Amino acid sequence: MFGTKYLDLILSSTGLLRTKKVLQVNPTAPPTRVEPEKSIITVFEYSKDEVLCKQLNKVEDAFPFLHSPSNTWINVDGLRKEDVDKLAAQFGIHPLIAEDIISIGQRPKTDEIDGLVFCLLNMLSFNKAMGIVESEQLSIILGxxxxxxxxxxxxxDPFNPLRDKLKISSSKVRQLGSDFLFYSLLDYIVDYYFVVMENLAEKIEDLEEEIIKNANNRSLVKINMLRKEMIVLKRSIAPVRELVSSIMRSETELIEERTEKYFKDVYDHIIQAHDLSENYRDMMMNLQDLYLSNVNLRMNEVMKVMAVVTCLLAPATVIGGIFGMNFDIIPLMHNTWGFFICVGLMLIIPIVMLRLFKKRGWF
Known part of the structure; x- marks a missing residue:
């Protein structure tokens, strides 16, 4: 019964699909995403004095911003290969970078090709309804x-606060160049990792309380499901440390010296996020050990009760067996009080044993 229920919980369709999604990573495979009918292209053109926000109807409308004297942020929502190729051809983006943008399951990385800085990493969000970590691949190109x-x-995306800052003339993102916008995007992504981890921490705390109070088959299933989310978390966060470090070591002219110190702040945050993800992984291992300890403790309690009951019934079994033998001469067989004496012994001896067990602290 236990095995059947456990397998039904573990091998549910949701659990299998989640496992397949977590473990299936093949960046060389052709994209399997369904392309949207059209890409949503939003442009922020800003300087110290003014900011202009436009939503474009087609990708060709973004081409003139290549020669804009102001700083420009072009955000493309919905990846269509045709649109990506057109932007790549117009803005001098290398075909390898365009291929990485379209690909699925890429490891976070950064490259500097043809005078552009390319950065690819995962944005994370927590789906509270399903209790899972969702990741979305984001590509950033700095020119x-x-x-x-x-x-x-x-x-x-977590960039709405950044969009609000672009509308404030006194904000740093308006006062500094496109490299500061590049930093700000990375900073918001890394900071949002902590929001996701806070949600996971709540799930871990609730699960720990559940295991302590009443560990059951579903507790082990929840442990396994949370461990899968830890895989997603660690796989998304760990490479970003190397990504930010590569940007800090870069000698590109696109990042001004006054902006370099801000990337050190992002690096500190990603180190902290990486350490937290390691701590959460250790906590999940501890939760599994706690579950197994509680199960073993419960089994020991059951075995203890069964052993005590067996010991208490042993005297009655022995007495009943002796006086139930087929011999003509048995003490007290023909005694008027023989039956009552035997029953009394069957009750008194277990009571004495029970007091002795209690005195020794066996239960």
Whole structure:
């Protein structure tokens, strides 16, 4: 019964699909995403004095911003190969970078090709309804006086506070160049990792309390499901440390000296996020050990009760067996009080044993 229920929980369709999604990583495979009908292209053209926000109807409308004297942020929501190729051809983006933008399951990385800085990493969000970590691949390209971002789902990005800052003339992102915008994008992504981890921490705390109070088969299933989310978390966060470090070591002219110190702050945050993800992974291992300890403790309690009951019934079994033998001469067989004496012994001896067990602290 236990095995059947456990397998039904573990091998549910949801659990198998999640496992397949977590472990299936093949960046060389052709993209399997369904391309949207059209890309949503939003442009922020800003300087110290003014900011202009436009939503473009087609990708060709973004081409003139290549020669804009102001700083420009072009955000593309919804990846269509045709649109990516057109932007790549116009803005001098290398075909290898365009291929990485379209690909699925890429490891976070950064490259500097043809005078552009390319950065690819995962944005994370926590789906509270399903209790899972969702990741979305984001590509960022830094050029001279422009930044281009490519993302799949516009509803999950954490950049709304940054968009609000662009509308404030006194904000640093307005006062500094496109390299500071590049830093700000990375900073918001890394900071949002902590939001996701806070949600996971709540799930871990609830699960720990559940295991302590009443560990059951579903507790082990929840442990396994959370361990899968830790895989997603660690796989997304760990490479970003190397990514930010590569940007700090870069000698590109696109990043001004006054902006370099800000990347050190992002590096500190990603180190902290990486350490937290390691701590959460250790906590999941501890939760599994705690579950097994509770199960063993419960089994020991059951075995202890069964052993005590067996010991208490042993005298009655022995007495009943002796006086139930087929011999003509048995003490007290023909005694008027023989039956009552035997029953009394069957009750008194277990009571004495029970007091002795209690005195020794066996239960």
């Amino acid at each position: 001279r006086k422009f930044v281009i971002t490519f993302q799949e789902d516009p509803t999950k």
